Amino acid sequence: MQGSLEVNNPIQLTAQKASRFKLSSSMKRNVMGYLFLSPFLILFIVFTVIPVVQSVYLSFTYYNMLQPAKWIGLSNYSVLFLEDDIFIKSLKNTFVFAVIAGPLSYCLSFMLAWVINSLRARMLFSLAFYVPSITSGIALSIVWLYIFSGDRYGLLNNLMLSWGMISEPILWTTDPDTIMPVIIIVSLWMSMGTGFLVFLAGLQNVSPELYEAGSIDGITSKFQELWYITLPLMKPQLLFGAVNSIVAAFGVFDIAVALAGMPSPNYAGHTIISHLFDYAFIRFELGYASAIAVFLFFVTLGLGRIVMRLLSSKDQ
Structure with missing residues (x-):
């Protein structure tokens, strides 16, 4: 038995040396790749991973920036x-906004990209739809505040009064019943952002030869091409757009504050981010604000994982 072990030991040592040599040679070959990747990794760890970990820790403490953090467990x-x-109210408002505006903006972005992709002047139309998303929400809210002004001189009220649709002006941004619909409308108009461009790029990457082959196989309409050819080939872009829509829907803040104020009347436009901003930068209760941030993080993470399972392209 001992003799057999002694015979096998040199073979094992040789195999270990060979594996180490392969590993080191592989690292040497990829050293330039690691060097190019290192700036992103360093910045990602410093500005994303470490703040998330620190936020999770602070969520279990009482911290007001003036005193050291005090561990309080699950009290927050x-x-x-x-x-x-107020948090329950903001949670309800955010989910209502996400359920309505999220899918609508996602489908609207894709359908507009699909229509624009078939036009000759698609670059001009793409620019026209994309510009509002890169414009400041505060600046755009000035235009929308004129449209939804609560007096008879507001654009929408003036038109509805002149057409006899209403008898008195509607307080669009101060009535709790109309605040959330106004926020949803403005957000949809500004939602043609990165997801829209990704959809447009994905549509342009689909080979025209596939549509020709589909027509030979019996596909006769544009909607059949969309269902059987375009959508299956665009799963990565659809996944990115879905995750982007989820993050944007649960991160609504500046538009709601610019239109309805903070706090909004009866907290009708109060969202989770508004609640987080209130406790973090107005009350300076950073431990409690961290608990809100951690909850929002896990909500978006869970929804993102569900979307990734639904739109995963592993079967391709």
Whole structure:
């Protein structure tokens, strides 16, 4: 038995040396790749990973920036879900906004990209739809505040009064019943952003030969081409657009504050990000604000994982 072990030991040592040599040679070949990747990794760790970990830690503490963080366990989460009625209101508002504006902006971005891709002047139309997304929400809200002004001189009220649709002006941005619809409308108009460009790029990368082959196989309409050819080939772009829509829907803040104020009347336009901003930068209760941020992080992470399972392209 000992003799056999002694015979096998040199073979094992040789195999280990060979594997180490292969690993080191592979690292040497890819050293330039690691060097080019290192700036992103360093910045990602410093500005994303470390703040997320620190936020998770602070969510279990009481921290007001003036005193050292004090460990209080799950007290922040207990207050958040059991005692904070404003947070429950903001949670409801955010989910209503996400359920309506998220899918609508996603489908609208794709359908507009699909239509524009078939036009000759698609670059001009793409620019026209993309510009609002890169314009400041505060600047655009000035235009929309004129449209939804609550007096009779507001553009929408003036038109509806002149057409006899209403008898008195509607307080669009101060009535709790109309605040959220106004926010959704403005957000949809500004939603033609990165997802729209990604959809447009994905549509342009689909080979025309595939559509010709499809017509030979019996595809007769544009909608059949969309269902059987375009959508299956655009799963990566559809996944990116879906994740982007989820993040944007749960991150609505500046438009809601610019249109309805902070706090909005009866907290009708109060969102999770508004609640987080209130406790973080107005009350300076950073431990409680971190608990809100951690909750929002796990909500978006969970929804993102569900979307990744639905739109995964592993079967291709």
